[in-house]
Amino acid sequence: MKAIPKAALSGSLKDYRALKNSGLMSRAESFFDWQDLRRQHGLWPYARSTSSAPRPRSEIRTDAGEASSGVNFASQDYLSLSSHPRIKAAATEAIDKYGVHSAGSAALLGNTAYSLQLSATLSDFLGGREVVLYPTGWAAGYGAIQGFVRSDDHVVIDMLAHSCLQAGAAAATQKVHYFRHLDLDAVARRLANIRTGDAKNGILVVTESLFSMHSDAPDLRALRNVCDAYGASLLVDCAHDFGCMGEDGLGRIGQQEMLGEIDIVIGSFSKTFASNGGFVAVKTRAAAEYLRYYSAPHTFSNALSPVQAVTVLEALSIIRSGEGKELRHELRDNVNHLREAMTRSGREVLGEPSPIVPVRVGGEALGRLASKYLSIFAGIANLVEFPAVPLGQSRFRFQVMAAHTAEDVEAMVAAFNRAMDSAEAELERIQAGAGTQQPATFDADQVPLDGTLTAT
Ligand SMILES: Cc1ncc(COP(=O)(O)O)c(C=O)c1O
Structure with a gap:
């Protein structure tokens, strides 16, 4: 076996994030050299x-x-649902009925009977919240923040929040404030600071119910109380625990009895529900309708295919059983x-x-x-x-x-x-x-x- 050069064991993706020179395509070469060196050595x-x-x-x-x-x-x-016989049978039947494509964004003609039924069933599971579906969980996280937050508003976000949440915040406003992971006092200090100088714009506090690199979680009740003290809204992304944790499958939000207390719940279907796709769940019809027309990845991206929608629907029925x-x-x-x-x-x-x-x-x-x-x-x-x-x-x-x-x-x-x-x-x-x-x-x-x- 060839000796492993030090370069294959050092460096990181971060080194190539901000490449500088005028050749937008050619400057990727330095990244590829490093990546390929690692590849050649099985690293x-x-x-x-x-x-x-x-x-x-x-x-x-x-x-x-x-x-x-x-x-x-x-x-x-x-939950090992990706090869579940009931789900495979439902997906096959959906293909026979609808073909494989939804052929439009949900804002136009992309919804199917399956996606409508999925929204309604998910809404019921979530205690009557209004549900907006997205092509992926990433799109849901990004789209919720981009959809609701405007350039004068503030986003106060855990420094380890998922890329979709960070990208949504960056797309929405320059007033993005990162706080130390899970640090409630830091959130309170930041909110107090913002409110001292700005009483009239919105603040969205962003966190996850289960952080996927650390497997840790915030105290959602305490976070809610801090948000209330400063007139801030709360967004919680439950991509990794929704469906697979808690007695009833409602994840940490259910375990902490916080379902009714969170303004914006984000979910992904890609971890537990055997499909691509995601959702945003809000408390009012008005908020959901607003997202449908101002949240770019919902409005301008193709809707879940009938196969995806029926897969998630069937998975949800198993998850609730x-x-x-x-x-x-x-x-x-x-x-x-x-x-x-x-x-x-x-x-x-x-x-x-x-x-x-x-x-x-x-x-x-x-x-x-x-x-x-x-x-x-x-x-x-x-x-x-x-x-x-x-x-x-x-x-x-x-x-x-x-x-x-x-x-x-x-x-x-x-x-x-x-x-x-x-x-x-x-x-x-x-x-x-x-x-x-x-x-x-x-x-x-x-x-x-x-x-x-x-x-x-
Ligand atoms: C917290 C969080 N949000 C969103 C996503 C993206 O979900 P999806 O794979 O459905 O795009 C992930 C995926 O890893 C995630 O961990």
Whole structure:
């Protein structure tokens, strides 16, 4: 194996964000050189594809075309609904009836009987809120802020809020105020400051009910009280917990009994509802109608296809049923098992129990090497590194599914431990200037279900 150059183990996507020179296209070359160097050394773990359904054991390919298979903790299919027979049957029937395309934006002729039924059913699940559908969760987060906030208004936003929320805020106003992650006092101080100088414009406080890189959550009641004290509205993005957490599936908003208290609820269908798509739920018909014509990704983008709408509708019906409750319990048990097993093997597990289990690795070089070895040891999980998380705090984000078995969990932990040991050893060799060694190879079929692993 070729020695790994230092450049492949250092640098980050942030280095290439603000490229300067007049060639808008050609200046991407420097990024590509760095990315491709990582790719050539098996250190580019992004843009992989699945060659099978996103199941607990999956086949994947890197973006260089290298195939592997293993135990899969990298898919966002928390309740394992993506291959549910009822959903597949409903989707097939919808194709027979409607074809595959909605052929218009929802503001024109893009709605179908399925999307109307989905809005109504989701509204009922959300206690009568008005629901506006979007082509993706990203579009919903962006579109809600861009739709409601104007250039004189203020957005006060958690510094770790998702890209769609940050982009929506930046598109809407220059008065964007970031506050330290989950820091209620910082929100209160900022709101007091704003209100001292500006009593007449709007303020939107933006947060998430479950942060996807840290698996932590705000105290929504306390945040609501702070908003009320300063006449601010509250937006909560519940992309990762809606449908898959809480006894009834209403996520942390339900667990904290805050459903009626939040002005704007954002949701995504892409984690639990087996489809692309998203929604914004507001309290009044007027607010919903306003969004339909002033929120660009709803007004000017094609509506959910009939297949997507019926998929989410069927998923919602399962989520609300006894089966949904059982799936949530299975998911919760798997989450607890994975967190305990990682902790038992000396790993630092971050945040609170949720379908996202972040496990700290540390430096970027170690993370990249660990990710390379994880595939070799038949484990599939996503590495998250700077700038998605702070520098030196790379981590693996294990995403748990209801369909994982106890054996899958044990196999993942064993593969991860092996990967970390190998990565640490290789990093030491590199730092000592001794270059790299050919790693022992492992075959996915040789990962026994008791989680131990045999080198070939
Ligand atoms: C908080 C949050 N909002 C929105 C999105 C985007 O959702 P979608 O994948 O449906 O576009 C994500 C996806 O990761 C997210 O984590």
